[in-house]
Amino acid sequence: MYLEYVNTPSDIKKLNIEELKSLSSEIREFLIKNVSNTGGHLGSNLGVVDLTLVLHYLFDSPKDAFIFDVGHQSYTHKILTGRKDKFNTLRTYGGISGFPKRIESEHDIEETGHSSTSLSFAYGLACSKEILGLRGDVIAIIGDGAMTGGMALEAMNNIANTNKDIIIVLNNNEMSIGKNIGAVSKFLNTTLNDSLVQEASEKVRGFVSALPFGDIANEFIDRGKGAIRTFVAPGIAFREMGFKYFGPVDGHNFEDLISTFQKVKSIRGPRLVQVNTIKGKGYKIAEENPAKFHGIAPFNIETGELKNKSYSKTFSNLAGECIIKAAEENKNIVAITAAMESGTGLTEYAKLFKERFFDVGIAEQHAITFAVGLSENGIIPFVCLYSTFLQRGYDQVIHDIGIMNANVKLMIDRAGLVPEDGDTHQGVFDVSFLRIVPNITIMAPVGEKDFRDMIKKCIEYRGPTVMRYNKASIRELKKNIVSDNFEIGKAHIVREYNKQKNLIISYGPTLIDIADAADELNFDCSILNLSTLKPLDEETILSTIRKADKVLIIEESMKKGGIGSAILELMSDNEIFKSVKIHALPDKFFEVATRNELLQIYKLDKDGIKEIIKSYF
Template identity: 40%
Template sequence: MNQGKEYGSLAGISDQEAEELCQALRQRVIQVVSQTGGHLASNLGAVELTVALHRVYDTSKDRLVFDVGHQCYVHKMLTGRNGRMETLRAFGGIAGFPKPSESKHDACIAGHASTAVSTALGMAIARTQLGENYRVVALLGDGSLTGGLAYEGLSMAGQSGEPLVVILNDNGMSINASMGGVAQHLAKQRLKPQYLWAKEIYRKVMHATPPGRALHRAIHRIKEGIKASLLPCSMFENMGFQYMGPVDGHDVKGLTHLLRYASTVEGPVLLHVKTVKGKGFRPAEKNPDDFHGIGPFQKESGALSQGSSGESFSARFGRDLRELARKDPRICAVTAAMTAGTGLTDFAKEFPQRFFDVGIAEEHAVTMTAGMAKQGLIPVFAVYSTFFQRGYDMLIHDIAIDHLHAVFCVDRAGLVGDDGETHHGLFDPGFLKTIPGMTVLSPASLDELTAMLDRAVHHISGPVAVRYPRGGENQYQANHSDGEACSLRSGRDITLVTFGTLTGTVLAVADRLAKDGVSAEVIKLNQIIPLPTDPILASLQKTGRLLVAEECVSLGGPGEGILAAAAAQGLSLKGATVCSCGEGFVPHGTIPQLRALCGLDVESLYRKSREVMTYGR
């Protein structure tokens, strides 16, 4: 296969050419992801489905809406980006998720689950309201059906009458499993193109006259009774969809025929497709979870090309929580489809009765922890910062008003790297700040995480969050977790304030300033909500100059609170600046690249500190 080859329209290719293309694209996916890392198993499972979609739909005009979007690599290869796939998830390169600014073929942003049907329905309604002519199709995985938003979208889409196709890519669930040989035979007959076309013609003829419509209703009732006795009930049909399936998701010929029919139906259609996650790469088929999101690996064996560089915050959290749970039977762990990612695999094995994976349902998880806390348990919900955003209403209504003691371990806080805008954990300091009674702790090292987790579980009342980054600790590995804030270095010329793993960076800045004869006081915040301003204000009384370094968006961050507290105290600062991730969204790239982009690396913070030193002179 020509690795850099770009593809044109697939509308005219033959079935044999489509099968050969699928084989080539599957190898291309393996080759690219083995170099760049990324979502392998999900993309391998959707190769034939993606090719079939591109044979039927013109995605430059028709709207193909991905759910989550981690299965979009083949789509990108087929829409003018194949030659750039080696830049996948690299700084300035191709994003790992759909991105409209990257291509007109990407209908919308997609990085979180369960959103596709609602988005697609909105597009279909816009098409009808504006009198435009394009088709809409939503592609979601069975895992997305663990999220309530998916059902909200399905419920309205099925009743809307809007022509749109929802494809359920089922690679794990057993939805509407057929019972017995007769039922399986009837299911196959219902999916034959001849039957589908005949059914559509019959419907149009019978609806042409009032007697025909009456006869159609009577026959329909009889047919539904027979079908109900032989075929399992489809909740999708009850919602208003014309249900088709389940069908082989690796039969590109059959999928193409069914999609062509589905795209002509005057109403909502749900196509249930059965696929194998990791299809065509034995290591991924055998261990699809391990190859869902993976770093660079060896194509021959599937072994990772580079090992882990030490213990991660997630792993330390899982170890510490097990130790706490051994001593306190009230402690339970909750996760939202991220058991391995949040470090809870061993907890689940050791305490299966005290471990709860709720699926992709963060809202439910937060409210469930409210019930657990209300009745005397100590629930610990481990969740990525970007997904924690979904539980904001529940935090206020179900947790905070009643001041319930629930612990939220916010993983992937700060910049997360190559997953980009949809996954950076930059907003939790701002939205958690607005919740009355909330406490937020921010460890800067693994040992501080151990101490702060114990503090959160046993020594703080009400809701408490412990936020920590993806990966492991950096040059700062000490433990100064006592108190709400601590001074790591005394100084007289400028006050440097930070929290989390930026601590090591800020200490390096202080070292560089010292070589210039500038004495910097370094204050590390152990707690960012409520903000401990007293030690900072005391330092500012000495230095009169301030630099805050924070790995979050500027709006609602600790820097704003420090400046407000200084103003309220009537402090007249000679110079002050807040260095953050700004007010917008940060793209994908490595953590060092993104910190440099945001001005949070040593060199940038050093220059900013020198600028602050010039103010007022």
């Protein structure tokens, strides 16, 4: 009833509280309906509907800047800022992003996707406003999960020692993707222990009883127990840091939210408001299983079950399965993840090996150096991260793993083109930034057989290893695509040409499409599966290149700094001059689309590879 008339933030300022409550219910229904069709981040968005409504009700975006940490919880913000009618295109090619995008709206100030960045950006924005004499508040909305990230704590430390006009809204739902991990989370969700409050109250009661009007004073003590809890934990710590603290506030009580933010708005300096919300609020199935509905594919609203349930095995599933088997055989094997237990396939491992499983929270830098420490005494740590999040720990890869030649096993999930989440979540940079690090060995499996072989070799090998694999389901291997006897540093000749001296070099599942494309074209060529991206099998690569007239290198990774570049470097060092074409990803960030659409756009699917073969050879 109200939602159809809301197209800009100013539209909701005309509503009273009861009307806002009705609008809130409509938005939740709208989100459930749309996300059930497109997929998306549902749980966190249902949790912040009321909070987002109140912020837009009281503040004036974009003059007042809203910064959403991670950005996955910005759906209500998008609805209120003119994108309601495009929600059926959420996370689809040519549609609206599931994260803030400045190209979409002037109300999207920071483009986000990774965690814990909002406070640093907000501080910079507030300082720039002050320098330029610009008006308007800066409001950073950050979840308690993101507060486990070191960057957020660094920014808090900086902001608290200033007088800058920043409002930090701490959205406390006790969740990241799954349940939050660590002391910061426990601290944010702790009220003072009842026994301590009782002990303090009794001591004060004994003292005041001897005073005139003691009975009246004791009545106030009883009433004040709740206030004591609220003041002491966690508010007092934020106050001691230098923030003006408000809360905790019920994130689903409009009266309390409006009253609190009106007070917050009336004062200056760094302010922190703790708002407690329920992840999945308003959709019972999501409230009962918030981790499942953090990010979900299209689903049936009545049952909560996926509409297109896939039973095919993914590399993530296989990674978890292989690490379990390895841990059963070797008590020195442990697994580490950074708030991505489910996504990296470690859920079952975590149940079976609680003492040898470490979820360190949103802390990739810590995860990597923690693993290095573990490795010092003979422990073999498998660190399971998405490629996009490995970027956050790059210094540790060089400084701690590389320089120390640490026996750490990096399992890099979501490598290559990643569907639906767009530019912030692509796994296309890891080959380029890892291959330049000394001591590191990089492997790229094609399918299940060589994946299992590589895991075994990782465990046997003394030194840092990387296995990179994509999000897709594992495909059936064609004959001879992978070696029967995988060895680190050895390439595998899939097939050899008969008469035409054509050579195609690649790695990973792309090889399946290359073989299919060559078969369909009846194209005479040699195909070389690198298997190990570092160290390269220089002898095999050079010998096959010397025999060829033309060389085509295909990779689902960045062209700049990729394996094609490495092979050209090798050819240069050996003074080999041949016709070489590198077909890889261009120098750009990549749009929202399905994985198949992305492969098609960049001609890395079978049909695209056929085009490349026909145009080059």
